Amino acid sequence: MAECKVYVTRRIPTPGTKLLSQHFKIDSYDSDEAIPHEVLVEALKAKQYDALYCMLTDIINTEVLDAAGPQLKIVATMSVGYEHIDLHECSQRNILVANTPGVSTDSVAELTVALLLMTARRLPEGVEAVKTGKWGDWKPHWLCGTELTGSTLGIYGLGRIGFNVGRRLKPFGFSKIFYTDVHEVSYAKDIDAEFIDFDGLIEKCDFICVCCNLTPQTQHMFNGETFKRMKNNAILINTGRGGVIKHDDLVEALKNGDITAAGLDVTEPEPLPKDHPLVLMNNCVILPHMGSNTWDSRNAMAEIAARNCIAAISGQTPEGQVLTN
Ligand SMILES: O=C(O)[C@H](O)CO
Numbered sequence: 275m276a277e278c279k280v281y282v283t284r285r286i287p288t289p290g291t292k293l294l295s296q297h298f299k300i301d302s303y304d305s306d307e308a309i310p311h312e313v314l315v316e317a318l319k320a321k322q323y324d325a326l327y328c329m330l331t332d333i334i335n336t337e338v339l340d341a342a343g344p345q346l347k348i349v350a351t352m353s354v355g356y357e358h359i360d361l362h363e364c365s366q367r368n369i370l371v372a373n374t375p376g377v378s379t380d381s382v383a384e385l386t387v388a389l390l391l392m393t394a395r396r397l398p399e400g401v402e403a404v405k406t407g408k409w410g411d412w413k414p415h416w417l418c419g420t421e422l423t424g425s426t427l428g429i430y431g432l433g434r435i436g437f438n439v440g441r442r443l444k445p446f447g448f449s450k451i452f453y454t455d456v457h458e459v460s461y462a463k464d465i466d467a468e469f470i471d472f473d474g475l476i477e478k479c480d481f482i483c484v485c486c487n488l489t490p491q492t493q494h495m496f497n498g499e500t501f502k503r504m505k506n507n508a509i510l511i512n513t514g515r516g517g518v519i520k521h522d523d524l525v526e527a528l529k530n531g532d533i534t535a536a537g538l539d540v541t542e543p544e545p546l547p548k549d550h551p552l553v554l555m556n557n558c559v560i561l562p563h564m565g566s567n568t569w570d571s572r573n574a575m576a577e578i579a580a581r582n583c584i585a586a587i588s589g590q591t592p593e594g595q596v597l598t599n
Pocket residue numbers: 330352353354355356378563564565566567
């Protein structure tokens with residue numbers, strides 16, 4: 275049997291390369307930076323790769339798939355999100371699509387809790403004050419934040435990550451946990467979470483954690499109209515996808531006091547320019563999309579994406595197969 279070939283769009287953690295090298299001849303973009311789209315297209319042309327191992331920064335569209343050619347069996351992304359891949363086009367061409375579910379659940383859930391606490395208790399402002407010599411005498415009103423105890427928590431998207439955020443936050447003593455999803459899920463009872471529609475979620479919750487994927491249904495669900503209906507004391511946390519929030523509207527909502535604060539690990543666009551109004555606001559805490567940045571998660575993600583490629587060339591169902599139709 276001819277040797278199978280994979281194109282890898284970035285330097286990846288060693289466990290992924292090790293596994294791939296047992297089954298494939300590997301070509302890769304030898305950089306820690308994202309491959310420019312036109313470079314990816316050129317790299318794939320006439321090379322007859324069996325597998326394309328990509329990242330969430332690579333737009334896998336018709337142009338890329340045309341360049342890869344009809345022998346391509348799989349697009350395996352080293353991410354949970356797969357909104358950068360044209361699923362319809364892959365399905366038309368019988369190309370499998372696979373992601374890395376499960377292995378970054380804990381890391382993203384942990385970071386969501388950290389971001390919620392950072393935002394609620396204004397920790398970045400405190401750290402900044404110490405570093406810049408603004409820590410003066412103790413003052414009754416200085417840097418007061420919001421307590422979690424007794425508040426209502428809303429989780430938008432109770433998948434693996436949303437559930438694990440709820441599980442970690444429950445011991446903080448929220449008076450009630452609500453969740454909104456496309457339908458009710460039985461495991462919600464393990465964290466005593468109550469199903470509620472989107473209107474109820476935004477009107478009742480003091481904290482809302484966005485933990486969903488970006489889909490046509492979730493895109494810009496948090497917009498000017500939504501913010502006007504949220505509680506003025508509400509704090510919005512997003513570790514799902516930036517596109518779920520309309521950022522220009524969030525700027526206005528934070529300025530007008532429609533909501534109190536926001537904590538974002540994902541933004542639209544990414545990276546957010548350093549002079550973006552949200553970056554300059556004290557009531558918005560922004561992290562550079564680092565939810566899955568732990569060695570455990572990244573090594574596991576690299577490995578599962580490699581296993582997905584191997585499954586595809588062995589005629590097996592990849593464990594992270596995404597349904598494309
Ligand atoms: O989709 C994912 O896996 C994450 O957003 C990357 O950290």
